[in-house]
Amino acid sequence: MDFDLGWILLGLPITFILGWLASRFDLRQLRVENRQAPKAYFKGLNFLLNEQQDQAIDAFIEAVQKDPDTSELHFALGNLFRRRGEYERAVRVHEHLLSRGDLSTVDRDRSQHALALDFLKAGLLDRAEAALRKLEGTKYEAQSRLALLSIYERSRDWPKASAIAKKLEDAGQGSFNGRLAHYLCEQAAALVASRQPEAALLLLQQAIATAPQAPRPRIDLAALQQQAGQFGEAFATLQTLAETAPIAMPLIAPMIARVGTEAGRSAEALALLEASYAQSPSLDVLEAIVSLQSANPAEAAAARYRYVQHLDHEQSLVAAARWIAGEKLEHEEFHPQVQRALDHATKPLTRYRCAACGFEAKQHFWQCPGCQAWDSYPARRVEEL
Structure with a gap:
């Protein structure tokens, strides 16, 4: 069978035309899709800038479907x-x-x-x-x-x-010594709870070596020594803490008063508290001073006037309420009602407040329960901030 060359000559132009048409169609389709995808993307971006998140999500889903x-x-x-x-x-x-x-x-x-x-x-x-x-x-x-x-x-x-x-x-991301000391103290607290004071003592000593200026390790160590009846050692620990971290004095003032009394060193404890108060007046330090002075009958009456003296340089409603609580009023029959009102008013002022998130609590926390920040609670009450 002879092959007719004319058919080939006729088919070549037809094939070329069909190929050209197909390519034009593909290019046109591609341009349409490319125009639609950016349009959907920018539409989603516009919704996002206008804080219309539902519409933005719909637009982005559409864009993803067109350009997966x-x-x-x-x-x-x-x-x-x-x-x-x-x-x-x-x-x-x-x-x-x-x-x-x-x-x-x-x-x-x-x-x-x-x-x-x-x-x-x-x-x-x-x-x-x-x-x-x-x-x-x-x-x-x-x-x-x-x-x-x-x-x-x-x-x-x-x-x-x-x-x-x-x-x-x-890796050079900063110093984590403070946190490492907290982690050791947390482990020590768990050991104390499970009645393993010797192991807890080793961890607290390691925490002190890790962060010598951090107040918590020595506070926890003094508490452990006090619990073991080692009042002299506990007082020495608190004395060292008062030198290395004087900013923590309001936190340890009540413990200094108790341990000093138990160790028979009330005079030293009072002198330590007085020196701290003279340097930086604080409600907690003041109350510890009053408690020590009140233990001596000869000074009990004068001790309560320390609250009035505090008012000379600190406008403190808490100190005023503490003083009134121990005084005889002219209309003494109304004293309980007045005292209840004052105590209610001062309760929020005696809380601690996180400097990072503002979370307030009755007790001092080393790690904020609200924002999880470490060392974000100042040692002072809300009224003193």
Whole structure:
């Protein structure tokens, strides 16, 4: 069978025309899709700037569907889900990114970090820990270690927290000696609760060596010595603390008065408190002075006037209420009602307040229950701030 060359000559132009038409159609379709994807993206961005998060999420989902290979859209969508508290959806977005084989190393690390934050915000601490561990050696290493430190503090895993804090310090992220001392004190407190005072003593001595200027280790050590009946040693510990951390005197003033009395060193305790009060007047130091002076019948009457003397240089409603409580009023029958009103008014003034978040509490905390910050509570009451 002879092949007709004319058919080939006729088919070549037809094939060329069909190919040209197909390419034009593909280019036109590609242009349309490329125009639609940025339009949806910028629409979502506009909604986000106007704080319309629901509409922004819808727009980003639309953009992702039209351009599923764009990682930036996935990051934007995942972050939005996390901000709204929709952690499950945020996890799905970031896990989808991690499952892609064409993802660059930079975007993979970024996705891993975002996934860890999803788990952390959702309170899934074990999964967050596993995700953060995978960021060792990446540019997110320092951030991941700080997040791990937060996890271990929340779960009260003090040995692991200590290990992470040391890594951060070795990496030049600042000094963590104060926190390391707190971790040792926390472990010592657990040992005291389980009746292991000898082991607790070793940890407290280690805490003092770690952070010599920190007040907590010596305060806890003095309390442990007092509990063991070692009043002389406890008083010596408090004397050292008054020298190394005088700012903590309001916290230890009541203990100085008690331990000084038990050790038969009331005069030394009073002199120590008087020196502190002269340097920096404080309600707690004042009350400790009054308690020591009141123990001596010859000075009991004069002791109560210390509150009035305090009012000469500090406008203190608490001190005024303390003085009135021990006085005889002209209309003594109304004294209980007046005293109750004063006590009610002064109660908020005797609290401690976190300098970081403003959380107030009846007792002093080394770590704020509200914001988890360490050493954020001043040693002074609200009225004195």
